[in-house]
Amino acid sequence: MRVKTLEWRDGTLYLLDQRKLPAVVETVACRTVEEVARAIETMVVRGAPAIGAAAAFGVALGARAGLKDDVQRAVTEACQRLGQTRPTAVNLFWALRRMQARASELACRPPSEVAAALEAEAEAIYREDIAQNRRIGEFGAALVPPRAGLLTHCNAGALATVDYGTALAVVRVAREQGKEVHVYADETRPFLQGARLTAWELLEDGIPVTLITDNMAAYAMAKGLVNLVVVGADRVAANGDVANKIGTYGVAILAREHGIPFYVAAPWSTVDLSIPDGAAIPIEERSPEEVTHVFGQRVAPEGVAVLNPAFDVTPHSYIAGIITEHGVLRPPFDRALAEVGRRE
Ligand code: MRU
Numbered sequence: 001m002r003v004k005t006l007e008w009r010d011g012t013l014y015l016l017d018q019r020k021l022p023a024v025v026e027t028v029a030c031r032t033v034e035e036v037a038r039a040i041e042t043m044v045v046r047g048a049p050a051i052g053a054a055a056a057f058g059v060a061l062g063a064r065a066g067l068k069d070d071v072q073r074a075v076t077e078a079c080q081r082l083g084q085t086r087p088t089a090v091n092l093f094w095a096l097r098r099m100q101a102r103a104s105e106l107a108c109r110p111p112s113e114v115a116a117a118l119e120a121e122a123e124a125i126y127r128e129d130i131a132q133n134r135r136i137g138e139f140g141a142a143l144v145p146p147r148a149g150l151l152t153h154c155n156a157g158a159l160a161t162v163d164y165g166t167a168l169a170v171v172r173v174a175r176e177q178g179k180e181v182h183v184y185a186d187e188t189r190p191f192l193q194g195a196r197l198t199a200w201e202l203l204e205d206g207i208p209v210t211l212i213t214d215n216m217a218a219y220a221m222a223k224g225l226v227n228l229v230v231v232g233a234d235r236v237a238a239n240g241d242v243a244n245k246i247g248t249y250g251v252a253i254l255a256r257e258h259g260i261p262f263y264v265a266a267p268w269s270t271v272d273l274s275i276p277d278g279a280a281i282p283i284e285e286r287s288p289e290e291v292t293h294v295f296g297q298r299v300a301p302e303g304v305a306v307l308n309p310a311f312d313v314t315p316h317s318y319i320a321g322i323i324t325e326h327g328v329l330r331p332p333f334d335r336a337l338a339e340v341g342r343r344e
Contacts, residue, residue, distance in 0.1 A: 002158060002163075002205070003016055004016065005045070005050050005158060005159050005160075005161065005162060006057070006126075008057055008126065011031075011061075012029050012031050013030040013031075013036060013061065014027045014028070015027060015028045015030060015045045016045075018043060018044060018045065018046055018159060018196075018197060019042065019044060021159075021196050021200055022196055022197075022199070022200040028044050030054075030057075030058070030061070031061065032065065033061055033065070033077075033078045034081065036054055036055065036057065036058030036061065036082065037058065037084070037085050039054065040054060040086055040092075041085045046160065046193070047089075047155060047156065047157075047159060047160020047232070048089035048090070048091040048092075048160065048232065048233065048234045048270055049129050049133075049160065049161040049162065049166070049267060049269065049270070050159070050160050050161055050162065051085075051086060051091060051092050052089070052091030052092050052094060052125065052269060053095065053125050053126050053129055053162050055092050055095050055096055055099075056095045056096075056098070056099055056121065056125045058082050059075060059079060059096065059099040059100075059103075059118060060099075060118045060121075060122045061078070062074045062075060063078070063103065063114060063115040063118045064119075066111070067115055071114045071115060072104075072107060072114070075099065075100060075103040075114075075118065079096045079099065079100050082096055083096055087282040087283075088243055088281065088282060088283060088284045089270075090235040090270060090272045091234075091267075091270055098125065099118060099121055102121045103117075103118060126162050127162075129161055129163075129267065130161075130162050130163045130164060132267045133162075133163065133165060133169045133267070133325075134164060134169065135325040136166050136170065136265050137165075137169030137172055137173035138173050139323050139327055139328050140169065140173070140174075140230065140265055140323040140328070141173040141174040141179070142328075143170070143228065143263060143321065143328065144170065144171075144179055144181060144228065145227055145228075146179050146180065147180045148174070148179065148180070148182070148227045148228060149184060150170075150182070150183050150227065150228055151185075151217060151221075151251070152168070152184070152185055152194070152230055152231055153214075153231050153244070153245055153248050153251050154186070154193045154194060154198070154231065154244065154247075154248070155168075155188075155194060155198045155232075156168060156231060156232025156233075156265065157197065157198055157201045158201055159197045159201055160197075160232060165232075166232045166233075166265040166266055166267065166323075167230040167232050167265045168183075168198070168201070168202070170230050170263075171183055171207060171230075172205070181207070181208075182208045182210065183198075183208065183209040183210070184209075184210050184212055184226060185198040185199050185209050185211050185212070186212060186213075186251065187211060187212065187213050188214065188245060188247060189247070190290040190291050190308065191290060191310075214247050214250075217250075217251055217254055221254055221257075221258040221260060222258065226255075226258075226260055227260065228260060228261050228262075228263065229252070229255045229260060229263065230263045230264075230265055231244050231245075231251070231262075231264055232264070232266060233265075233266035233270050233322075235270060235275070235281050236266060236270055236271045236272065236322060236337070237272060237275040237276060237278050237280065237281060238274075238275060238276050238338070239276060239277045239334045240322065240331070240332075240333025240334065240336075240337060241277050241313050241314065241315055241316050242264050242266075242314045242316070242322075243278060243281045243311045243313050244264070244312070244314065246310055248311075248312055248314050249313065249315075249318075252318035252319070253318065256318055261320040262319055262320055263322070263323055263328075264322045265323040266322065267324060267325055268325060268326060268340065271324075271337060271340075273338070273341045278314075281313060283310070283311050283313075284309070285308060286310045288306035288308055291306045291307075291308050292304065292306055316331070322336075326340050
């Protein structure tokens with residue numbers, strides 16, 4: 001059985017430490033809001049849906065800690081702290097809003113009831129994520145030809161979600177349907193989610209995968225190895241622009257140039273209809289050391305200026321479809337997204 005990305009047991013959140021993979025498979029136990037917040041900031045847990053689920057359990061921990069004092073205040077403070085961890089993936093704010101709303105609904109109830117309800121709410125987010133990913137996989141698998149080379153960027157797999165993944169759910173379901181899918185995984189500099197995480201989880205599942213460095217994607221496409229690209233998302237704006245791991249935009253341009261369809265797979269919790277377009281999506285800037293150093297070893301000269309945006313925005317015009325649990329949305333995305341938004 002696959003190791004779990006996150007697990008809630010006896011009032012403790014256990015997170016698979018993704019900083020150490022693939023060399024070491026180890027979990028980190030979080031018992032306080034601060035421990036969950038630090039785990040998100042330091043990338044113990046990462047990937048938009050996984051961050052959202054972890055934060056929900058963080059709020060449940062905060063509520064329990066507030067039982068002797070003021071549970072409602074404890075929930076608000078937990079949401080504030082967790083909301084400061086990472087700015088781009090909207091699933092985090094979606095989960096915090098949902099937890100805060102549940103607490104507010106129960107404002108007149110005894111504190112122990114509020115804490116129990118918040119634990120149940122976090123568990124619902126956890127379960128729903130798995131079911132949504134399965135549906136994303138089913139809708140997405142229909143787009144995969146019987147023999148496919150599928151290129152993906154970063155890790156939008158089981159490790160980025162509660163289980164199953166989004167982009168990699170498409171691969172998993174297509175293979176269950178008997179399709180021959182070979183994954184090309186971009187290594188994804190600077191944090192190497194592709195090399196360390198995507199390659200690891202696919203090998204664990206016995207799914208054929210070839211690792212390439214980011215600058216080999218054009219070569220692989222030109223050689224005819226890639227039939228489709230499927231990536232995850234951290235935030236989808238109302239017009240269909242998509243923020244995802246840095247380098248995604250370049251892959252989309254390459255796919256366009258080679259006539260290869262470029263798909264985004266994401267649950268509805270990644271859609272942010274309050275943001276008109278990609279220009280308004282906050283992009284996290286991470287430490288320069290991620291660029292100047294490789295595994296603690298300096299590879300760039302002291303004092304060099306560094307740019308380290310963790311995400312970029314792919315304009316909607318490059319996207320063939322957005323695969324959600326509600327189906328595959330097609331251009332014009334503003335209309336398709338608004339229509340699902342009205343039903344939700
Ligand atoms: O910085 P990370 O590792 O949290 O970034 C992750 C990504 O960009 C993923 O592609 C995205 O969150 C989708 S995960 C299903």
